[in-house]
Amino acid sequence: MYNPILSVSNLSVSYQNENKKLHVLKNINFQSKEGEFISIIGPSSCGKTTLLKSIAKLIDPCFGQINTNGKLTLVFQDYSKSLFQWKTVRQNIEFGFERNGKTGNFQKLINLVGLKGFENYHPYQLSGGMQQRVAIARAIAYDPQIILMDEPFGSLDSQTRLRLEDELLRIWGRLNKTILFVTHDVEEAIYLADRVIVLSSKPAKIVSDVRINLARPRNQIGTKKSKEYIRLWDKIYKFLQ
Numbered sequence: 001m002y003n004p005i006l007s008v009s010n011l012s013v014s015y016q017n018e019n020k021k022l023h024v025l026k027n028i029n030f031q032s033k034e035g036e037f038i039s040i041i042g043p044s045s046c047g048k049t050t051l052l053k054s055i056a057k058l059i060d061p062c063f064g065q066i067n068t069n070g071k072l073t074l075v076f077q078d079y080s081k082s083l084f085q086w087k088t089v090r091q092n093i094e095f096g097f098e099r100n101g102k103t104g105n106f107q108k109l110i111n112l113v114g115l116k117g118f119e120n121y122h123p124y125q126l127s128g129g130m131q132q133r134v135a136i137a138r139a140i141a142y143d144p145q146i147i148l149m150d151e152p153f154g155s156l157d158s159q160t161r162l163r164l165e166d167e168l169l170r171i172w173g174r175l176n177k178t179i180l181f182v183t184h185d186v187e188e189a190i191y192l193a194d195r196v197i198v199l200s201s202k203p204a205k206i207v208s209d210v211r212i213n214l215a216r217p218r219n220q221i222g223t224k225k226s227k228e229y230i231r232l233w234d235k236i237y238k239f240l241q
Ligand SMILES: Nc1ncnc2c1ncn2[C@@H]1O[C@H](COP(=O)(O)OP(=O)(O)OP(=O)(O)O)[C@@H](O)[C@H]1O
Pocket: 015, 016, 017, 022, 024, 042, 043, 044, 045, 046, 047, 048, 049, 050, 051, 184
C-alpha cells in the first residue's frame, strides 16, 4: 500500500434547496498517490464540481471524510472570472507566489507556460487559451501538491484545447504534482490520465475506476490511434451510458 496524498472516504453530499433536499454525491471512495493524474468524468450536472469543491473544503460534506496530505488549489473553467482583470499577467502569477508566502522564479514559470513577452498584458488582451495558461501558472506559483482542475479547457476551441492538453502534460511531467482533472470529454479524460474515474448521474457514484496504461509521452495522433486507446474509449463510453 502507498501513502495517499488524497483520500476520499464514504463521501456523500446533499444540497438543501428551499424545502427540497438534492442528493448529489453518494458514497464516493477513492485515493490518489503523489504525482498521479486522475481524470474524473460524468454526465452533465452529476456532481463533478461538487466533488472538487468538497475536496477543496469549499463545501461541507454531509457524510464521509476527505484527507489531503499537502496544499491544493483549484483551476476553473471560467478563466475570465478567475483571473484578476485589473492585474497584468505578471501580477496575476505573482499572486500565486504571495499566496504561498514565498518568492518564486517568475521567469522560469512564464517560460514553462509559454507566455514570455506577455508579462505586462492584461487578461482581456489575451486569447482564451493564453488566459487559461495564466491561470495554470498562477496555480503552479502557489506550489500546491494537488491541483484540482474543473473543465479548464471546456470553453476553448478544439485546436487550442488539444494544444493545451499537451502543454499541461509537459508541465505535469516536469513537476511532481497530483492532478484531478474534471472533464465531460472521454477523449480528453483518457488522453491525459493515469486513471479515469467514471461517475454515474445524480446522485453520483463511482461506476468505474479505469487504469490508463498508455505509454508516455503521449501524442494526439499516435496515442489516439492505438488499439489500447480505442479499447479504453469504448469501455468508458459504455460506462457513461
Ligand atoms: N450551491 C448549490 N446549492 C444547491 N444546489 C446546487 C448547488 N451547487 C450545485 N447544485 C446542484 O447540484 C447538482 C450538481 O451540480 P455540480 O455543479 O456539482 O454538477 P457538475 O457535474 O459539475 O455539472 P456540469 O457538468 O454542468 O459542470 C446540480 O443539480 C446543481 O443544480
